[in-house]
Structures are given as structure tokens and as C-alpha cells.
Amino acid sequence: RQRKEQSSFPRAAHLAASAPPTSASPPRGNGLAPRDALHPVSPSFDSMLHHKAFIKKSRKGAVSKVVREHYLRDDVPSGSPLDPACPPSSVILAPDAPFYTVIDANVGLRQADLLAHGAVNDLIIPGTALEEVRHRDAGAAARLRGLAALPGKRVVVFPNEHARATWVGPPREGESPNDRNDRAVRAVAAWYVSTGAPGMGVVLLTDDAACRAL
Numbered sequence: 314r315q316r317k318e319q320s321s322f323p324r325a326a327h328l329a330a331s332a333p334p335t336s337a338s339p340p341r342g343n344g345l346a347p348r349d350a351l352h353p354v355s356p357s358f359d360s361m362l363h364h365k366a367f368i369k370k371s372r373k374g375a376v377s378k379v380v381r382e383h384y385l386r387d388d389v390p391s392g393s394p395l396d397p398a399c400p401p402s403s404v405i406l407a408p409d410a411p412f413y414t415v416i417d418a419n420v421g422l423r424q425a426d427l428l429a430h431g432a433v434n435d436l437i438i439p440g441t442a443l444e445e446v447r448h449r450d451a452g453a454a455a456r457l458r459g460l461a462a463l464p465g466k467r468v469v470v471f472p473n474e475h476a477r478a479t480w481v482g483p484p485r486e487g488e489s490p491n492d493r494n495d496r497a498v499r500a501v502a503a504w505y506v507s508t509g510a511p512g513m514g515v516v517l518l519t520d521d522a523a524c525r526a527l
Contacts, residue, residue, distance in 0.1 A: 389476040392437075392469035396508040405469050410435040412514035415502040417495065418445035419520035421457045428460060436460065437505060439479075440472040441497040473501045495524055 369379050390396075390403035393413070406413060415437045416428070427433060438457060447454035461468040473479040479500050484493040502517040509515065519525060 384475060385477040385480055386475055387477055389472060391471070391505065391508055393505065393508060395510040395513055398508075405467050406435045406437075407467055410467075410513075412516050413437055413505055413509070414516045414518050415439065415498065415505065416442060417498045417517070417519045417521060417524065418442040418449075420518050421446045422450060422453050423520060424518075425453060425456055428457070429463070431465065434465075434467045436466075436468045437501065438468065438470045439498050439501040440470065440474050441494050441501075443470060444474075445494055471501060473497060473504075476504075479504045492523070495521055499524065 368376060370376050391399045392403060392405040393399055394401075394404045394406065394408040413435050414433075416424075417439075418441075420428070421438065421442055428436065438460075443454060443457060446457055458470060460466055461470055471479075474497070479497070481493065481497045481500050484490055488496075498519075499517065502515050505515045517524065
């Protein structure tokens with residue numbers, strides 16, 4: 314029997330979990346400095362770790378146990394200046410924007426030209442939506458992620474699947490993976506409403522008929 318371990322969380326999370334409480338990580342190149350450099354990380358990682366184990370059999374008959382770990386954190390920066398918990402070094406969105414826009418996967422796939430337009434700003438791309446786009450069109454996902462690098466563009470790629478406040482868990486009974494992902498994107502929009510100042514609007518831009526009906 315062979316044992317394999319896989320993790321769905323970036324390597325930085327494993328380093329943060331094993332590092333001494335006083336250590337600080339350097340800022341990342343994407344402008345989103347890890348909050349653990351400024352805010353203490355919760356010492357209770359047991360409640361922030363979810364894992365799923367299953368048995369996998371290869372074509373040659375070899376049997377292995379695969380363990381997938383999913384870490385949740387309380388210190389994922391929102392990128393919003395209206396969020397008191399967001400470090401100044403991680404702020405991307407404008408404080409005086411008329412509203413913030415959260416997009417779903419359908420918009421990311423079908424409205425790339427619109428999203429790249431200079432008049433469209435203060436975008437929030439949930440990691441769930443980006444991953445769904447990547448599964449359907451890797452090129453579209455690369456263009457979507459590349460929006461954050463455009464001059465004058467204010468775009469936050471928010472890893473909602475690893476933020477405890479926005480993680481919605483596995484699909485519910487009778488819920489399809491697509492419906493679960495739609496629910497995750499709606500949770501991101503609701504969370505940004507809760508972290509913003511009074512009067513700041515958050516718009517969920519969607520091409521999904523079920524989401525528009527809610």
C-alpha cells in the first residue's frame with residue numbers, strides 16, 4: 314500500500330501553520346501582503362483544517378490512500394480600504410468607488426472585453442469563479458487573472474475558498490456543483506457588503522438565470 318498526501322491550499326499556508334507565532338512572511342509580488350505579518354493567525358488550526366480521504370487504484374492495480382487538505386484562514390485580505398481588518402499594504406479597491414463589482418464564472422467567460430475596458434474598475438473576482446473558468450477555458454482564465462496587472466486597473470482576485478468567512482462548504486444534499494459554486498460567489502458579494510462602509514454598494518454581475526432570479 315502506498316500513501317499519498319495532496320493539499321488544495323497554497324504552500325504559504327503550510328509554512329504559516331508550521332512557523333513560530335512571531336515570524337512574519339514577506340509581502341507577495343501581487344500586492345496582497347499576507348495578513349499574518351500584521352495580524353496574529355488563529356492558533357487553532359484544527360478548526361480551520363478540513364480534509365477528505367479516499368482510496369485510489371491505479372491501472373496497474375496499485376492501491377493508494379489520497380488525503381486532500383483544505384485550509385481556512387481568518388486573515389485573507391479583502392483589498393478594500395473600507396475593511397478595517399485589511400492592511401493598508403493590501404488595499405487595491407478605491408475608497409470612493411460608486412460600487413464594487415463581484416463577477417461570476419459566466420461573466421468571466423463571456424464578457425472578457427467588457428471587463429478589460431478602462432471604464433470598468435473595482436472588480437472582485439472570486440477564486441471559485443476563476444477556477445470554474447479555468448476548467449472550461451484556460452486561456453480565458455489567464456486573461457481574467459491578467460486584468461489585475463493592467464495599468465490603472467483595480468482588480469482583486471479573492472481566494473474565497475480559503476477564507477473562513479466566505480467558505481460555503483461542500484455541496485448540500487441535492488445541490489449540483491455548479492449551484493454550489495453560484496452560492497459561493499453570492500457569499501463573497503454578501504461578505505463584501507458586510508465589510509464595507511454604510512452606503513457602499515456591491516453589485517453581483519452575473520449571466521446566470523438562477524442567480525438573477527434570487
